[in-house]
Amino acid sequence: MADISTPLPAYEAMLSDWQLIDALKGGTRAMRAAGKAYLPQWPAEDDEDYKIRLGSAVLYPALAQTVENMVGRVFMRPIVLGESIPEVIRQQTADFDLQGSRLDIVAADWFDEALTYGLSHLLIDYPSVEEQPRNLAEERQSGSRPYATVINPKQVIGWKSARINGVEKLTQVRIKETVQEDDGDFGVASVEQIRVLRRGSWQVYRAAENGGWLLFDEGLMSVPDIPLVTLYTNRTGFMTATPPLIHLANLNIKHWQQQSEQDTNLHIARNPILFLTGIEEGEIKFGSRYALTSNHPEAKGSYIEHTGAAIAAGRLALEDLKDEMREAGARLLKKGQAAAKTATESRDDSINEQSQLGRMAQALEDAVDLALQYMAAWQGIEQDAGAVAVNDDFDIEVISDQSVQSLVQMAAAGQLSTQTLFSELQRRGVLSDDLDWEAEQERIAAGALTEVA
Structure with missing residues (x-):
């Protein structure tokens, strides 16, 4: 029990x-x-x-x-x-x-x-x-x-x-x-x-x-x-x-795992392995301040390095995962397809x-x-x-300086009325909801008259 x-x-x-x-x-x-x-x-x-x-x-x-x-x-x-x-x-x-x-x-x-x-x-x-x-x-x-x-x-x-x-x-x-x-x-x-x-x-x-x-x-x-x-x-x-x-959470876990693998590959690629043949046994020092010499006729040394192909593939896979995660999150903003309705x-x-x-x-x-x-x-x-x-208006999916600039350019070119520009900026949160279009026009007119005077 x-x-x-x-x-x-x-x-x-x-x-x-x-x-x-x-x-x-x-x-x-x-x-x-x-x-x-x-x-x-x-x-x-x-x-x-x-x-x-x-x-x-x-x-x-x-x-x-x-x-x-x-x-x-x-x-x-x-x-x-x-x-x-x-x-x-x-x-x-x-x-x-x-x-x-x-x-x-x-x-x-x-x-x-x-x-x-x-x-x-x-x-x-x-x-x-x-x-x-x-x-x-x-x-x-x-x-x-x-x-x-x-x-x-x-x-x-x-x-x-x-x-x-x-x-x-x-x-x-x-x-x-x-x-x-x-x-x-x-x-x-x-x-x-x-x-x-x-x-x-x-x-x-x-x-x-x-x-x-x-x-x-x-x-x-x-x-x-x-x-x-x-x-x-x-x-x-x-x-x-x-x-x-x-x-999205499962994709995030996948990214966590693949990012770790990618970091490991980068570590290996940045640290090539020194390969030596024909070198006499004994203490070997190597680095930027050391050099190796040998009298052995077949002595040789080289570095084994990563080709980089796996790193490039891993990087692309991580970028693809980021795109998938962005899409998974953005689905919350996509509107459903409604069928025909009655009044x-x-x-x-x-x-x-x-x-x-x-x-x-x-x-x-x-x-x-x-x-x-x-x-x-x-x-x-x-x-x-x-x-x-509660606010449920998410028609504006991306509020950016570029979108605001595009609206301003359309208004300047006569493709958008000034009042519509005002409303769109207000809807995007650029302008306060407390502002009123008519009141702003009166303030603008009052300011122009003051300058003329």
Whole structure:
């Protein structure tokens, strides 16, 4: 019988991909620490040579850069709060995690993890207080309020669900976490625990000295559902997913291995082997300050050098891999091919026509709405609290100085109106969204009149 710390098989099935992703996002240090898991030792390579080769390997950060780039596209513009959001919730988004981070910062971290692993979670929690407030007014006066915490998918080791009112909902979730506690006047101890959330209640278990897990703390929740919001970017089932960039990750591992081979070939090519025949036995010194002499009639010496053909082939293979990785990342920006539609297929149409990243942005928008709704539920606010807008306009795939210059040249040649140029520069983020075309024209006219005067 499984105990509280036993992960579900569905969790274990996702773990190997997550470990690979973690190593790549951890950079060169993490990849070196992974050792033979992602950089195999050659059959004839001794341990010392492998250690040297591993220690000199450097990761090309294709996966990490792609994730950073895609997150940056989604958050190129801030999340817009709808007018229907209650004022108290609006104010709380300025410090969404009770650690000084506003909603956009927390949402960006949440989306980063979801894009990395295929899913991530946001827990809307409530601080434990010794004396519970008796009503909403007393609660607000005490300063206690709900807050958001990003939960890494590797922490959620188990869950149960049931269909409630036609919707599949969590009935139990186990979250493995490490908390910091004071250890004397100056020390800090890390304590591992498992938090179990159920509909209407929670428990915290900690490891017992003789093995097993003991109940450490427990309490009730005033919200009817488990306030854990799951954001999917490549869903395979309830609480399961596959990293959407796993193909890119595998190519990145291949590049890591081939780059190491290429570096080894370069090392060999740069250090030719000295071949001697007919030289008398004894101590031989060679280098730029030494010369060899011999009276043997057949004595000769030469260097055996690499032809360089393998190096050129290796270099081309690495460049091809880089192109493949760029293409794998760019697929998130390619729009899907939509079939013929009826007039009633509105939002579904836009989803089909959107890029994969656009659909992820819409999933984030829905997830943030639900998170705000949970915050409202904690505080007894019955009105609809979730109505945000997340940027999902990725038509401009490359924002570069060259594209801006081309637009300016088209406007100068009369092929583009000045107002369209203004709009395009604004859409690319070159000009602030706060600027208004008509107001700018008035400022320009006022400036011209001042010069004439």
